[in-house]
Amino acid sequence: xxxxxxxxxxxxxxxxxxxxxxxxxxxxxxxxxxxxxxxxxxxxxxxxxxxxxxxxxxxxxxxxxxxxxxxxxxxxxxxxxxxxxxxxxxxxxxxxxxxxxxxxxxxxxxxxxxxxxxxxxxxxxxxxxxxxxxxxxxxxxxxxxxxxxxxxxxxxxxxxxxxxxxxxxxxxxxxxxxxxxxxxxxxxxxxxxxxxxxxxxxxxxxxxxxxxxxxxxxxxxxxxxxxxxxx
Amino acid sequence: xxxxxxxxxxxxxxxxxxxxxxxxxxxxxxxxxxxxxxxxxxxxxxxxxxxxxxxxxxxxxxxxxxxxxxxxxxxxxxxxxxxxxxxxxxxxxxxxxxxxxxxxxxxxxxxxxxxxxxxxxxxxxxxxxxxxxxxxxxxxxxxxxxxxxxxxxxxxxxxxxxxxxxxxxxxxxxxxxxxxxxxxxxxxxxxxxxxxxxxxxxxxxxxxxxxxxxxxxxxxxxxxxxxxxxxxxxxxxxxxxxxxxxxxxxxxxxxxxxxxxxxxxxxxxxxxxxxxxxxxxxxxxxxxxxxxxxxxxxxxxxxxxxxxxxxxxxxxxxxxxxxxxxxxxxxxxxxxxxxxxxxxxxxxxxxxxxxxxxxxxxxxxxxxxxxxxxxxxxxxxxxxxxxxxxxxxxxxxxxxxxxxxxxxxxxxxxxxxxxxxxxxxxxxxxxxxxxxxxxxxxxxxxxxxxxxxxxxxxxxxxxxxxxxxxxxxxxxxxxxxxxxxxxxxxxxxxxxxxxxxxxxxxxxxxxxxxxx
Numbered sequence: 001x002x003x004x005x006x007x008x009x010x011x012x013x014x015x016x017x018x019x020x021x022x023x024x025x026x027x028x029x030x031x032x033x034x035x036x037x038x039x040x041x042x043x044x045x046x047x048x049x050x051x052x053x054x055x056x057x058x059x060x061x062x063x064x065x066x067x068x069x070x071x072x073x074x075x076x077x078x079x080x081x082x083x084x085x086x087x088x089x090x091x092x093x094x095x096x097x098x099x100x101x102x103x104x105x106x107x108x109x110x111x112x113x114x115x116x117x118x119x120x121x122x123x124x125x126x127x128x129x130x131x132x133x134x135x136x137x138x139x140x141x142x143x144x145x146x147x148x149x150x151x152x153x154x155x156x157x158x159x160x161x162x163x164x165x166x167x168x169x170x171x172x173x174x175x176x177x178x179x180x181x182x183x184x185x186x187x188x189x190x191x192x193x194x195x196x197x198x199x200x201x202x203x204x205x206x207x208x209x210x211x212x213x214x215x216x217x218x219x220x221x222x223x224x225x226x227x228x229x230x231x
Numbered sequence: 232x233x234x235x236x237x238x239x240x241x242x243x244x245x246x247x248x249x250x251x252x253x254x255x256x257x258x259x260x261x262x263x264x265x266x267x268x269x270x271x272x273x274x275x276x277x278x279x280x281x282x283x284x285x286x287x288x289x290x291x292x293x294x295x296x297x298x299x300x301x302x303x304x305x306x307x308x309x310x311x312x313x314x315x316x317x318x319x320x321x322x323x324x325x326x327x328x329x330x331x332x333x334x335x336x337x338x339x340x341x342x343x344x345x346x347x348x349x350x351x352x353x354x355x356x357x358x359x360x361x362x363x364x365x366x367x368x369x370x371x372x373x374x375x376x377x378x379x380x381x382x383x384x385x386x387x388x389x390x391x392x393x394x395x396x397x398x399x400x401x402x403x404x405x406x407x408x409x410x411x412x413x414x415x416x417x418x419x420x421x422x423x424x425x426x427x428x429x430x431x432x433x434x435x436x437x438x439x440x441x442x443x444x445x446x447x448x449x450x451x452x453x454x455x456x457x458x459x460x461x462x463x464x465x466x467x468x469x470x471x472x473x474x475x476x477x478x479x480x481x482x483x484x485x486x487x488x489x490x491x492x493x494x495x496x497x498x499x500x501x502x503x504x505x506x507x508x509x510x511x512x513x514x515x516x517x518x519x520x521x522x523x524x525x526x527x528x529x530x531x532x533x534x535x536x537x538x539x540x541x542x543x544x545x546x547x548x549x550x551x552x553x554x555x556x557x558x559x560x561x562x563x564x565x566x567x568x569x570x571x572x573x574x575x576x577x578x579x580x581x582x583x584x585x586x587x588x589x590x591x592x593x594x595x596x597x598x599x600x601x602x603x604x605x606x607x608x609x610x611x612x613x614x615x616x617x618x619x620x621x622x623x624x625x626x627x628x629x630x631x632x633x634x635x636x637x638x639x640x641x642x643x644x645x646x647x648x649x650x651x652x653x654x655x656x657x658x659x660x661x662x663x664x665x666x667x668x669x670x671x672x673x674x675x676x677x678x679x680x681x682x683x684x685x686x687x688x689x690x691x692x693x694x695x696x697x698x699x700x701x702x703x704x705x706x707x708x709x710x711x712x713x714x715x716x717x718x719x720x721x722x723x724x725x726x727x728x729x730x731x732x733x734x735x736x737x738x739x740x741x742x743x744x745x746x747x
Contacts, residue, residue: 069656
């Protein structure tokens with residue numbers, strides 16, 4: 001399991017604490033006001049921000065000494081999830097081998113991953129020639145290839161329209177089910193959380209709260225979430 | 232806690248250490264040797280001349296650049312873009328070629344004296360203080376124009392519109408809009424030109440000389456080449472280093488304006504500068520600047536073309552040596568700048584590393600050359616290492632320029648794509664190959680072009696080391712001039728210009744053909 005024990009994150013004046021655990025296969029939403037620290041929490045798990053205090057473990061292994069690329073984590077950012085100068089096949093290939101020395105078997109896996117996310121035969125295309133939704137699909141295909149047990153989504157679909165976003169969440173749900181990954185997804189939208197996540201973490205006023213069952217949470221929201229959601 | 236502190240990038244640290252060793256190590260060698268010698272009156276007059284000519288050149292270049300930049304900023308005419316692009320060319324023009332062109336115009340048998348004689352007036356001499364200053368203005372006027380022009384275009388167009396709406400006259404516009412900009416830009420431009428002129432060697436070698444027009448760099452060369460007085464050369468080299476270090480520290484206080492930025496094609500819209508007198512003045516200023524800058528290279532072409540059918544002996548061998556030196560020093564410089572730049576952007580100690588990268592600004596061709604000569608002399612005949620030493624010195628001296636070009640682009644790449652690369656575990660050479668080099672390619676190509684052209688045209692340390700057999704092309708041109716074989720010199724100069732701009736064009740084009 002992913003365990004945060006007495007974790008404190010400091011970034012300038014900003015402070016955030018977290019103390020909870022999540023199971024493999026969980027689908028978890030992270031919700032809260034802008035600037036509350038949702039992205040910061042994900043960046044710390046991904047290894048871009050050192051802990052000020054506490055311990056971060058996965059299946060009992062301390063993650064602190066591991067660099068971002070060595071953690072059992074795939075992360076999708078708000079933007080810049082693909083290198084614009086590389087083809088889709090190369091972008092996906094980086095998920096298998098950072099030196100891009102690919103065997104024929106690996107090339108076949110890349111093609112299969114593109115098929116799986118609905119981009120068949122588009123391996124030679126550059127990201128700039130794709131729509132926003134297609135770019136998201138390609139980035140998801142890379143997480144499929146990397147097959148890391150934790151998938152972190154830092155609002156990668158925020159720029160997509162509602163219908164496309166729903167498509168992408170459906171695709172993430174399927175992929176997570178296939179790979180058994182633990183998914184943590186930052187969102188502004190309570191509807192996303194209800195549709196996608198079994199459990200939800202509310203981030204507000206310097207605390208990333210205990211994960212709660214999503215439906216129960218929204219039926220009877222705590223004070224912080226009530227303020228965020230409005231009347 | 233900031234973001235992960237970043238790892239130490241050892242290749243960059245190694246480059247920084249090598250730079251410190253090269254600049255400070257040669258300085259150490261120089262200081263150790265300089266102990267016994269003492270300065271003569273002639274040496275002090277060289278110091279005085281160096282500082283004076285640099286100051287006058289800076290004042291004149293920048294002073295004359297102001298009306299040219301203003302005229303270019305507020306006029307539209309056919310060929311305006313081309314003229315501004317050409318303003319970047321003298322920076323890449325080999326010094327010896329420009330000198331040859333200036334001699335063709337202002338020299339004893341030049342156009343100017345021909346005209347004076349035809350009118351029955353006394354001829355003027357281009358040699359000495361005013362000749363050195365003339366050449367420096369030729370090189371640095373365009374540089375200063377580009378710096379000031381970019382300042383002019385940074386004044387928001389809305390302010391000129393507001394001034395027009397308020398009915399402000401030219402005097403008020405100058406006081407409220409233009410003078411504040413000039414006050415911010417001019418000191419930096421002046422220091423930049425002063426620094427360039429402080430290390431002037433090839434101009435002084437060809438147009439100066441004698442007790443009244445010798446720079447410290449030239450004095451070092453003469454002490455080594457004609458007297459083989461190592462102690463005196465060492466003392467002069469120490470003096471030159473001190474001069475440059477003081478100027479660089481002074482420059483550090485000022486923000487040096489950029490001269491290579493884009494967006495200079497856009498004229499500033501003006502509503503109150505359209506009087507007939509203002510138009511006439513601007514047209515005159517632009518025409519005068521164009522003639523002053525285009526005529527000398529034009530004369531080299533005119534005088535060199537007939538000689539192309541009968542090129543002097545040894546030209547192609549010298550050209551091959553020049554290309555070899557340029558290729559070596561460009562490769563060395565860019566690999567070093569890239570390693571250093573990546574270390575500065577990604578890792579720890581970035582300020583220290585950046586300072587190390589700027590260290591060669593305080594060094595000069597002849598100081599580095601003297602130091603290396605002192606170090607090599609007991610071990611090996613320095614002449615045998617003329618080409619590698621020249622490539623090394625050129626690479627080191629061009630490194631600060633290359634670094635300044637690369638760093639902003641490297642920072643952009645890191646900001647946009649660094650996290651994704653980290654998340655994918657893209658490190659070391661793989662990161663360089665799949666992320667940094669492809670994204671950096673346009674800047675890398677331009678920087679490589681600049682470094683290669685500068686190295687092709689360099690006439691500095693090579694003059695110190697080369698014996699009769701191992702001349703590069705600029706040295707060959709200089710020797711032909713010394714032998715008064717002006718037509719052959721012009722033809723060789725033409726080949727040199729073609730090679731310099733050709734190599735720049737190829738590398739810049741390689742960069743621009745980057746995949747989207």
